[in-house]
Amino acid sequence: YTVAANQIKAQVSPTMYGIFFEDINMAADGGVYAELVKNRSFEFNTALAGWQQQQKNGGAGSITVVNRSDERPENPHIIKVNVTSPVGYFGLSNEGFRGMGIKKGETYSFSVMARNPLKSKTTIVVELHSAKGQIIGKAQLIPVAIGWQKYNIKFVASATENKASLFVWLKGKGAIDLDMISLFPSHTWKNRPGGLRADLVQKLADLKPGFLRFPGGCIVEGRDLANRYQWKKSIGDIDKRENIINRWNTEFGHRLTPDYYQTFGLGFMEYFLTAEDIGATPLPILNCGMACQFNTGQLVAMDKLDPYVQDALDLIEFANGGLDTKWGKLRAELGHPKPFNLKMLGVGNEQWGEQYIERWKIFTKAIKDKYPDIKIISSVGPFAGGKEFDLLNKTFRELDADILDEHYYNGPKWFLENAKRYDNYDRKGPKIFAGEYAAQSVTTGSPDNKNTLECALAEAAFMTGLERNADVVTMASYAPLFAHVDAWQWTPDLIWFDNLRSYGTPNYYVQQLFSLNKGTDVVPLLEGTEMISGRDGCYATACLDKNKKELIIKFVNSGAKSQSVVFNIEGMDIKNQATVTSLGNTDKTIVNSLDKPKAISPVDSTLAVNGKAVKLTVESYTFKVIKLKSI
Numbered sequence: 001y002t003v004a005a006n007q008i009k010a011q012v013s014p015t016m017y018g019i020f021f022e023d024i025n026m027a028a029d030g031g032v033y034a035e036l037v038k039n040r041s042f043e044f045n046t047a048l049a050g051w052q053q054q055q056k057n058g059g060a061g062s063i064t065v066v067n068r069s070d071e072r073p074e075n076p077h078i079i080k081v082n083v084t085s086p087v088g089y090f091g092l093s094n095e096g097f098r099g100m101g102i103k104k105g106e107t108y109s110f111s112v113m114a115r116n117p118l119k120s121k122t123t124i125v126v127e128l129h130s131a132k133g134q135i136i137g138k139a140q141l142i143p144v145a146i147g148w149q150k151y152n153i154k155f156v157a158s159a160t161e162n163k164a165s166l167f168v169w170l171k172g173k174g175a176i177d178l179d180m181i182s183l184f185p186s187h188t189w190k191n192r193p194g195g196l197r198a199d200l201v202q203k204l205a206d207l208k209p210g211f212l213r214f215p216g217g218c219i220v221e222g223r224d225l226a227n228r229y230q231w232k233k234s235i236g237d238i239d240k241r242e243n244i245i246n247r248w249n250t251e252f253g254h255r256l257t258p259d260y261y262q263t264f265g266l267g268f269m270e271y272f273l274t275a276e277d278i279g280a281t282p283l284p285i286l287n288c289g290m291a292c293q294f295n296t297g298q299l300v301a302m303d304k305l306d307p308y309v310q311d312a313l314d315l316i317e318f319a320n321g322g323l324d325t326k327w328g329k330l331r332a333e334l335g336h337p338k339p340f341n342l343k344m345l346g347v348g349n350e351q352w353g354e355q356y357i358e359r360w361k362i363f364t365k366a367i368k369d370k371y372p373d374i375k376i377i378s379s380v381g382p383f384a385g386g387k388e389f390d391l392l393n394k395t396f397r398e399l400d401a402d403i404l405d406e407h408y409y410n411g412p413k414w415f416l417e418n419a420k421r422y423d424n425y426d427r428k429g430p431k432i433f434a435g436e437y438a439a440q441s442v443t444t445g446s447p448d449n450k451n452t453l454e455c456a457l458a459e460a461a462f463m464t465g466l467e468r469n470a471d472v473v474t475m476a477s478y479a480p481l482f483a484h485v486d487a488w489q490w491t492p493d494l495i496w497f498d499n500l501r502s503y504g505t506p507n508y509y510v511q512q513l514f515s516l517n518k519g520t521d522v523v524p525l526l527e528g529t530e531m532i533s534g535r536d537g538c539y540a541t542a543c544l545d546k547n548k549k550e551l552i553i554k555f556v557n558s559g560a561k562s563q564s565v566v567f568n569i570e571g572m573d574i575k576n577q578a579t580v581t582s583l584g585n586t587d588k589t590i591v592n593s594l595d596k597p598k599a600i601s602p603v604d605s606t607l608a609v610n611g612k613a614v615k616l617t618v619e620s621y622t623f624k625v626i627k628l629k630s631i
């Protein structure tokens with residue numbers, strides 16, 4: 001093979017490899033959002049879902065759900081706990097999100113909104129129980145105020161437990177009103193109170209992503225328009241963020257999750273902050289007046305589209321506006337005077353048909369008139385390669401769209417065959433965002449799909465094609481991102497977790513190796529005059545990192561035979577030692593798991609280089625990244 005290190009073919013966009021975040025598979029509530037209490041504000045359709053009445057040692061009483069929608073339409077439900085017995089304990093327990101993950105020695109922060117209108121002499125006793133019923137943490141407080149007040153108390157857990165529950169006891173006769181019952185670990189990402197799970201955000205940071213796309217996915221669209229994602233309702237005080245039913249609740253999925261709601265504790269401000277923390281460009285996707293077409297497919301009437309468009313304009317002002325603007329000022333009040341430097345915005349997720357185009361045109365005109373530099377991401381639907389997809393593609397080319405969001409969920413074979421997908425693409429039209437993709441080991445939608453090495457290698461092969469065509473493809477992200485092992489609707493997923501642990505799949509490591517080694521400029525890697533894309537199951541790409549003065553070769557051997565390869569480097573003098581990172585195994589069905597999180601993970605080595613020829617063996621089912629330093 002020849003690598004012409006002095007012939008720049010294309011620049012690699014700094015945003016090339018990024019993250020697709022969606023609250024599916026309990027990625028947000030029950031996942032990265034570190035709140036341990038499920039249904040903390042009693043807003044699920046069944047107001048006491050996740051809660052159970054409890055009594056011990058002769059305690060007695062009743063719990064009533066009170067609706068105060070006139071006073072607080074966005075958070076109407078509270079509970080009134082009447083303790084009728086002067087002895088014992090009466091109260092309720094919360095099961096968490098498939099249990100609560102508790103760590104020995106960690107400090108936990110319990111908080112509650114309470115009022116004591118009758119001035120009862122009642123104490124709130126908080127206990128953490130292990131799955132076997134042992135008390136592994138305890139604290140108490142006295143709610144003295146007649147009106148609503150927030151009470152906080154911290155305590156340290158005495159044991160580690162994956163399936164703990166929280167008991168909130170009331171001791172002493174009286175009547176106390178409660179709302180927003182919450183429990184957080186003190187140690188969160190950047191130790192922000194009420195923040196995000198540090199181990200999960202760290203996994204995102206370790207990808208060094210170019211962008212963070214949020215908040216989805218189909219949840220942008222919602223099951224119906226009333227339950228679409230509305231960013232303005234996801235910022236500010238958490239008790240004012242209106243809860244809705246999640247698009248992924250119950251009816252689609254192999255593990256039913258009737259208890260799947262969105263509290264928006266992870267809202268747009270948190271998304272923007274996380275993107276900033278991990279050095280990713282923020283990429284919000286907004287509802288375009290269409291509910292999920294795989295669900296109710298509700299449409300807003302064209303003459304009622306204005307508020308949706310206004311949401312988009314206001315979001316740009318929220319992200320980028322000065323302190324003299326309404327939404328920029330609000331951003332500052334929420335703690336971030338500096339702009340978030342928003343450059344891109346998605347209009348609709350996986351939408352298609354005439355209805356999408358007519359709504360898209362109105363959004364695009366309004367956004368471009370006011371913010372001509374903002375790039376708009378347009379959906380080309382879910383059916384890559386189908387009739388609808390071709391039609392949308394053609395229409396968006398005619399409409400001079402900026403960036404098209406293509407999605408591919410297919411078998412590994414499709415990914416191997418499509419490594420050449422962009423080699424002969426129209427260079428003059430819109431750029432491509434490979435916005436959602438994942439190789440499916442069984443078939444799309446199968447609950448038996450696994451994150452196998454075979455799938456990861458097929459994605460790596462496909463990504464060599466994305467990188468080789470970096471002049472057309474400017475962004476790419478695997479999807480979905482997260483999945484709770486006990487509460488998922490969709491598989492495969494990039495990162496799996498339970499209440500205490502998490503692991504990256506082989507697919508995660510492929511994403512990471514591409515992202516950490518993306519380079520700055522693509523150079524030709526040829527076999528004779530041909531690109532290496534499929535012969536003997538091999539796929540490759542090469543790029544320079546001008547900043548690090550490195551030549552980076554990515555080589556995928558998806559086949560069962562090992563390959564001896566020689567790269568002749570032209571146009572660059574290289575040092576006599578290369579570094580090689582390998583991800584591979586003789587068994588292509590191997591997966592990672594909570595117990596074996598690194599069964600497949602990258603292994604680093606060095607390679608002696610003689611002159612301009614780089615010789616190495618690429619074993620079967622292996623992806624290698626070879627880095628050569630310029631002299």
Ligand code: AHR
Nearest residue numbers: 217218219350382479480
């Ligand atoms: O990634 C899971 C889902 O796949 C997304 O919500 C949707 O955009 C696509 O259909």
